[in-house]
Amino acid sequence: MKGNEVVGEAAARAGCNMFCGYPITPSSETLEYVSARFPELGRQFVQAESELAAINMVFGAAAAGFRVMTASSGPGFDLKQEGISYIASCDLPCVIVDVCRYGSGLGAISPGQNDYLQATKGGGHGDYKVLVYAPNSVQEIADLMVLANDKADEYRMPVLILSDGALGQMMEPVTLPEFGPDDQVKNKPWALRGRGPDGERNQITTALYVDPDFANKLRKKYAEIEAKETRAESYLTDDAEVVLVSYGISSRIAKEAVNRAREKGIKLGLFRPISLWPFPKKELGEATANAKAVLSVEMSSLGQMVEDVALHLKGRLPIYLELSDMNVPQVANILKKVDGILNGSEQEVY
Amino acid sequence: MSEVTVYAEKCKGCRYCAGVCNQDAISFSEKSNAAGYQFAQVDPEKCIQCGLCYTVCPDCVFEIA
Amino acid sequence: MAVTRVKPKLIGENNQYCSGCGHGILNRLVAEVLEELGRADDAILVTAVGCACMMNELWQGDNMQAAHGRAPASATAIKRLRPENIVFTYQGDGDLSSIGIAEILHATARNEKFTTIFANNGVFGMTGGQMAPTTLVGQKTTTTHFGRDPQFTGMPVKIVELLATLKPAYLARGSVDSIKNINTTKKYIRNAFEAQIDSEGFSLVEVLLPCPTNWHLTPEQALERVGSTVEAYYPLGEVVKRGE
Incomplete structure (x- = not known):
């Protein structure tokens, strides 16, 4: 299978409930693949009007407690940064794939590895980190998609797969993961689902508004990840x-x-x-x-x-x-x- | 028989209520509440519990029950 | 005739709005409708950035704070994943008609089955009273010191009329400048949520609100201006009725 298609299939098998994206070369095959595959599996797919809308749909889906992802490339990945900062600030999980293309500005559609700094140093505003995994084969894309979904939920944070135009377009044999459960939402008591008859509301907002100790917790969380999650x-x-x-x-x-x-x-x-x-x-x-x-x-x-x-x-x-x-x-x-x-x-x- | 309750501490003194009251039952205090506003007061002799003050109030100052 | 009027439970004790701010009235109307429909427990609110976001703290139901202008995108995902819930956005005119116009247009175009309550007071409130796309011609703001000049800033954007070309389920414009208009606006809000409950598609109610602080008027003068001046440019009524 093609790398970009494996992104979608592996995400589905990892229990991803929704994909929101916008076409951009060289990542569009993921969008095309999931546009058919996700509805077939009863999952949600939205082709958004822009990268901004796509990442903010991801924000909404994550707030509602569902596994959700988007994929983009270069200029589109730029546009998602504000949304990623919001999602990180609200301690929400999601998975983002950047199929990196070469160059700044419009750049080219050929493969590149020039989004490293944006990916790893926080592309958006403020103090936050995202877990970043870099596969080097189609098989590893499949494996890391599952890991990314699990780690996103475990740490309640965005996880980024940094692919590139070569891996995305490449066809290789792949052993796909088994289908896992797609009901992780039940394990998220913080998710928006309506306050229910008990009258206790859930609020999704930037952590600093609701938790006076948020900065200490943020440092502790990132230190734990730095100690445990290197590969x-x-x-x-x-x-x-x-x-x-x-x-x-x-x-x-x-x-x-x-x-x-x-x-x-x-x-x-x-x-x-x-x-x-x-x-x-x-x-x-x-x-x-x-x-x-x-x-x-x-x-x-x-x-x-x-x-x-x-x-x-x-x-x-x-x-x-x-x-x-x-x-x-x-x-x-x-x-x-x-x-x-x-x-x-x-x-x-x- | 229902009666109107005024939560004076919530009042911000916008006077929208006085503008809609057909009974001329609402006046404003000389003293300020904790937030610094002269607050609405209802004359129970004039009030007919019609609820217009509740309807126009941005701050849920009035309750009629 | 004596009536019973009690603050809805969805509204908390103290709001953070300025004296005479229209948001307080509109927040309460939305809460009243949802409680009367029996949907307070499953409603999910998505708020905007600006004064409208002060509804978060006040609102006693589930809610999220979206990014500036993007509430319709976030609400799209929530409603699709939770179709059984009531999902609605609450957005001001800076948020919805300026930075977020693409999101509201496309949510309407897709006929997403959520509801938007659009609070239009003609200025960017929280950031200090700058011109919004909805600011009236001649209106002085902190970025139109001599009054809005359409030669340079164009004409005020009429959102409801603009969206009407996309044929969503329900569109209306109400106001809060009189008891009659407040009661009519509440009916519009009820219609909008009923359209959502019946899965008819996207529904939006624009509501003209006073902003005494940034209009540099007393609350009473501001409310009078809504009726005398703002409604003259933004006509009230149902622009797309249910079932049309």
């Missing part, structure tokens, strides 16, 4: 002299580069963050314990994740950057850069 993969890092750091589609090319390098006797390894927030800083430290240098491989023009890599390595190792702009990285270019690092001809960025 990462390390590949041949134990003896690696140079460790590639790469996520999403780029990490698959990076892995191939590691294999090719190993054939030539070059000690190359790969560290792949799966959770981008919280960033797996402890795991990064372990994966680079014996390394001499780190190379961040990203499909963008300026490098974004590299800032987190630098932040968490705290100057312990020189950090280099391999950028592939609007195309997926090339194995040959990665290996050339590794050669340069090892022979001292490459300039570090941190």
Whole structure:
């Protein structure tokens, strides 16, 4: 199945009750898929008049206690940020998929990895975080969609899947999750359902209006997530002299580069963050314990994740950057850069 | 026999009630309530419990029961 | 004739509105209708941003605070997921007719089966009395110091007439400047909720309210202005009747 279609099918199987979205390339296949699939399953689908309306429909559905999601890309993801800030401020769960495309402004419809900072540092106003997962295969999209729905409910917060135009359009075999229950709403006593005959109302509003201790709770909640919810993969890092750091589609090319390098006797390894927030800083430290240098491989023009890599390595190792702009990285270019690092001809960025 | 109750502490002194009262039964206090407004007072001799003051009041000052 | 009139239970003890603010009357009318229909327990309110959002604290039923202008989008989702509930938005004219005009237009176009109560007092109230799309020509506000000039700001937007082209289930405009108009407005609100109960489609009641604070008038003068001036531009009545 196609990555974007798996987003919709896996969400349905994870018990998602509603999808609200707006067409945008390269994420539209999710909208198209769920427009037929969700009604077939008795779930709700709305094609909204705008990205603003779509995310605010998500806000309403989440307030009513139902599992809900939207998907978008680049400029559309921008427009959702205010809504995401609202949803986070009200401690509501939802799942958002950003099928990242390259460039700022209108940009291009080709794949990109340049929404990293917006995704992980809070794209909207105020103090909030969203859990961010970065799959690197169609199978992992399916697996992380289920996890995202569960974690959103567990922590009552928005969870973001950061996909990209390549993963979204890619077709791969996939083992879909089993259908789970779609009645999580019954476990949400805080949800809007009418106050009922007992006369106790529920109110959904920015937490600071109803909870004088909200700021302490917010810090505690995010600290707990940072401690418990990191996910990462390390590949041949134990003896690696140079460790590639790469996520999403780029990490698959990076892995191939590691294999090719190993054939030539070059000690190359790969560290792949799966959770981008919280960033797996402890795991990064372990994966680079014996390394001499780190190379961040990203499909963008300026490098974004590299800032987190630098932040968490705290100057312990020189950090280099391999950028592939609007195309997926090339194995040959990665290996050339590794050669340069090892022979001292490459300039570090941190 | 119903009677009108005035919750003077809720009154903001807009005087909409006096404008609709056909019986000229509503006057306003010289003293202010806690919120700082001169509040509505109903003359029980004149009041016929018609409910117009309740209808126009933005602040649920009047109750007729 | 002596009557019984008691504050609806959906309305809390103290509102935060200014003296003479029309929201207090309109909030109560909505509560009265829902209680008379026996639907207080299952009603879900979605409020706007602006003075209208002060209804949140006052309202003793389930409610949520939507983003500025987006209440119709949030209400769309709630009503679709909870069709058995009464769902309604309560929005002011800055929220609904300015930043949120796309959301209200498309909720009407889709004929979503919820109700909107549209409080029109012709200004952005909470932010300090700036011009709204509904501000009358010549009206002084903090952004039209010499009065609204249609050469630069166009004509005031008539929401009910605009939405009527989309053929929703029910549209009406009422006012609160007289006992007669308050009672008629309450009937409109009842019609709107009955249209929702019967799954007829989208229903909206616009209600002309006084804003003494930002009109720089006494409450009595402001209420008089609604009847003499505002209603002259915004005609009262049912624009789309049920079953039309």
